[in-house]
Amino acid sequence: MAKIIVLLKQVPDLVEDLEVDASGKALDRSDIKFKLNEFDDHALEEAILLKESGSADEVVAMAVDGDDVDKMLFTALAKGADRAVKLTGGNPVDSHQMGKAFSNALGSEGYDLVFTGVQSVDDRDGQLGPIVASYMNKPCVSVVSGVFVSGGTVVVHKEYSAGIMGEFEVDLPAVLGIQAAKQSPRYAPVSKIRQVQRTASLGESGMGDLGPGGGSSVANMAPPEKGAGAEMLDNVEDLMDVLKDKGAL
Amino acid sequence: MGDVFVITEHLKGEFQDITFEMLGKAKEMATASDGQCVAVAFGSMNEKAGELGAADSVISIGGNDDYNPESYAAAVQSLVSAKSPSLILVGSTSMGMDIANTVATALDMPNISYCSDISAGSGGFSYTSSMYGGKMNTVTNVDSPAVAMVLAGAFNADAGRMTGSPTVEDFSADFGAGKVRFKRLIEPEDADVDITQSDILVAVGRGIGSKDDIELAEELAEVLDADLACSRPLVDAGWMPKARQVGKSGLKVKPKVYIALGISGAPEHIEGMKSSSTIIAINTDKNAPIFDVAHYGMTKDLFDVVEELVEELE
Numbered sequence A: 001m002a003k004i005i006v007l008l009k010q011v012p013d014l015v016e017d018l019e020v021d022a023s024g025k026a027l028d029r030s031d032i033k034f035k036l037n038e039f040d041d042h043a044l045e046e047a048i049l050l051k052e053s054g055s056a057d058e059v060v061a062m063a064v065d066g067d068d069v070d071k072m073l074f075t076a077l078a079k080g081a082d083r084a085v086k087l088t089g090g091n092p093v094d095s096h097q098m099g100k101a102f103s104n105a106l107g108s109e110g111y112d113l114v115f116t117g118v119q120s121v122d123d124r125d126g127q128l129g130p131i132v133a134s135y136m137n138k139p140c141v142s143v144v145s146g147v148f149v150s151g152g153t154v155v156v157h158k159e160y161s162a163g164i165m166g167e168f169e170v171d172l173p174a175v176l177g178i179q180a181a182k183q184s185p186r187y188a189p190v191s192k193i194r195q196v197q198r199t200a201s202l203g204e205s206g207m208g209d210l211g212p213g214g215g216s217s218v219a220n221m222a223p224p225e226k227g228a229g230a231e232m233l234d235n236v237e238d239l240m241d242v243l244k245d246k247g248a249l
Numbered sequence B: 001m002g003d004v005f006v007i008t009e010h011l012k013g014e015f016q017d018i019t020f021e022m023l024g025k026a027k028e029m030a031t032a033s034d035g036q037c038v039a040v041a042f043g044s045m046n047e048k049a050g051e052l053g054a055a056d057s058v059i060s061i062g063g064n065d066d067y068n069p070e071s072y073a074a075a076v077q078s079l080v081s082a083k084s085p086s087l088i089l090v091g092s093t094s095m096g097m098d099i100a101n102t103v104a105t106a107l108d109m110p111n112i113s114y115c116s117d118i119s120a121g122s123g124g125f126s127y128t129s130s131m132y133g134g135k136m137n138t139v140t141n142v143d144s145p146a147v148a149m150v151l152a153g154a155f156n157a158d159a160g161r162m163t164g165s166p167t168v169e170d171f172s173a174d175f176g177a178g179k180v181r182f183k184r185l186i187e188p189e190d191a192d193v194d195i196t197q198s199d200i201l202v203a204v205g206r207g208i209g210s211k212d213d214i215e216l217a218e219e220l221a222e223v224l225d226a227d228l229a230c231s232r233p234l235v236d237a238g239w240m241p242k243a244r245q246v247g248k249s250g251l252k253v254k255p256k257v258y259i260a261l262g263i264s265g266a267p268e269h270i271e272g273m274k275s276s277s278t279i280i281a282i283n284t285d286k287n288a289p290i291f292d293v294a295h296y297g298m299t300k301d302l303f304d305v306v307e308e309l310v311e312e313l314e
Helices: A038-052 A069-079 A095-109 A128-136 A190-199 A236-245 B017-032 B043-051 B069-083 B094-106 B211-224 B232-236 B267-273 B302-313
Strands: A002-008 A010-012 A034-036 A056-064 A083-088 A113-117 A140-150 A153-159 A165-171 A174-178 A203-206 A218-222 B004-007 B037-042 B057-062 B087-091 B111-120 B125-131 B136-142 B146-150 B167-170 B180-186 B200-204 B227-230 B257-261 B278-282 B296-298
Touching: A002 A038, A002 A069, A002 A095, A002 A128, A034 A038, A038 A056, A038 A069, A038 A113, A038 A140, A038 A174, A056 A069, A056 A095, A069 A083, A069 A190, A083 A095, A095 A128, A095 A203, A113 A128, A113 A140, A128 A140, A128 A174, A128 B094, A140 A165, A140 B069, A140 B094, A153 A174, A165 A174, A236 B278, A236 B296, A236 B302, B004 B017, B004 B069, B017 B037, B017 B087, B017 B111, B017 B146, B037 B043, B037 B069, B043 B057, B043 B167, B057 B069, B069 B094, B069 B180, B087 B094, B094 B111, B094 B146, B111 B136, B125 B146, B200 B211, B211 B227, B211 B257, B211 B302, B227 B232, B278 B302
Parallel strands: A002 A056, A002 A113, A056 A083, A083 A203, A113 A174, A140 A174, B004 B037, B004 B087, B037 B057, B057 B167, B087 B146, B111 B146, B200 B227, B200 B257, B257 B278, B278 B296
Antiparallel strands: A010 A034, A140 A153, A153 A165, A165 B180, A218 B136, B111 B125, B125 B136
C-alpha cells in the first residue's frame, strides 16, 4: 500500500485581467484572485482515486504557506486527503526554491509517491515535479495521465503528441507530474469544507534552507505585443459574410 | 561563448517537428555567439543524421530508441557535463519537460520554460517566455550557460529542415540507474472521425460551461457540415473523446475554417490550430490570447451568437 504526498500550489486565476506591477517585472498581485493550479487538482484527484480503489492507504496534501492556503488545504481534506501539511518559515521565489521547500519537508515525512501538477502557468524556471525529484534523487515521469500501483513499482502512462502514450514501470519511491486524473477532479461543497475546518487541523513543517533558487530572474514582464490581431465582428450578419467568403457556407 | 546544443526529439523513427524548429534557431544563435550548432541524437537516429544538415555536427549519444525519462535525461546530463555548451535547447514537450528540468537542476544551470523567442546579447542570451496561459511575456537575461525549453511552433521548422552531411561524433553517455523502464507505446483508439482531415472545425473550450451545452455547438457543426473538436479541459472532464482534442497532446489541425467557441487560447491549444487558413474566435474575454491568432473575433456570448447563427443558417 502506498503513501502518496500531493504537492499543491496556488496560481493566478487567468479569468481575471492580469496587470504588471510598478517594478515592470512581476504581476500586480493586489487585484488578482488565486486558485489551486488545475493540474495539482488532477494530481490530488488521482491520489484520492488510488486510495479509494485500495492502491494507496494514505494521501497527504502539502503546500507552501501563503494567502488562502489554509482554505486550499482544508478543501483537499474535504475532498478526501487524510492529512494536510503547511510549510512555513520562508517565501520561495521560484520553482527551484519551492522545490527545495518541498524536498526538505518530504525527507522527514516519508512517502512512496509524490504527485504534483505537470506544470503551472507561472513556473518560468521549470516544472516542480522533476525539480523535486532531482533534489531527492528519485525517478520522475512527467505528463502522466494514468497511474497503476502494484507492489514496489508503479506503472504510468505518459502522454506524447497525437494521442500516443508511453507506458513505463517505475520503482518506488517516485515523483510523478500529473497531467490528468482518471476522472474530472471532484468538487467539495462549501458546507463540507466548513465542517472540516471546524473538526480538522493542518500540520505544519518548516521549509528549511531554500537554496539560491533557479539562477535567473525576470528582467521585464509585459502583455504580448498584439500583432495585426483579429478583425472584430459586431454581429452575426458580419460573421455570416466571413463564413461565406471563406467557403464555410 | 560556446556551442549551442539541440536535444533532438524522435518518435517511431522520425525526428519530430520541434527538432527542426529548434535547429533553425540554434543555428542562428550559434552564428551570433561564434559557436557551433550541435544536434544530439539518441539511439539509432544517428543513421538519419543527414536530416540534421542545419547542424554543424551531430553527437550520437546512443541508448535505446524508445524514449525513457530517466535514461535520456541522465545521458544528456553526462554529455552536458563533459562538453559545457553555452546553450541547450530542449522542447517544451512531454519529453523535454523530463530532460530539461532534470539536467538543469542537477547541474545547477538556469532553466527557462516556455521560450517563444531567444536572442543573443553581449554576454549571454535573452529568453522570452510565454507565461500565464499566453497572457504575459517575461524576458529573462542569463549570462551563464542555460537550458531553454522551446515552445512548439515558436520557430520556423523550415529554417532547420535541411539535408546535409554533418560530422557524427559518438559519445559514451551514462544512462542512469534503471529505475524507470519503458514497457510499450500505446496508440490512440480508432476515432469515428479524423479531425485532421476536416475542412471546417467547430471547436469548443471551457467557455461552453457544461457537457449538455455542447449540443449547441453540435447543431452549428451540423448546419455548417463541419466536425466538432475541442480543447484539452473538455477531454479531461470526460465531455469529449480524446480523438477530438486539438493541441499539444492532441492533434494538429489546419482546416479551411476553424471556429473557436469559448477557447481562451493557451499556448498548448494554439500549437495545434494556428495553421488553420481562417480562424474565427468567439470569447467574452477581450484579452483572451486566442484573439492574437484569430483572423476574426467576436466578444459576444457564444450561446447568443451560435443560437442566432444556427437559426439564420437553418
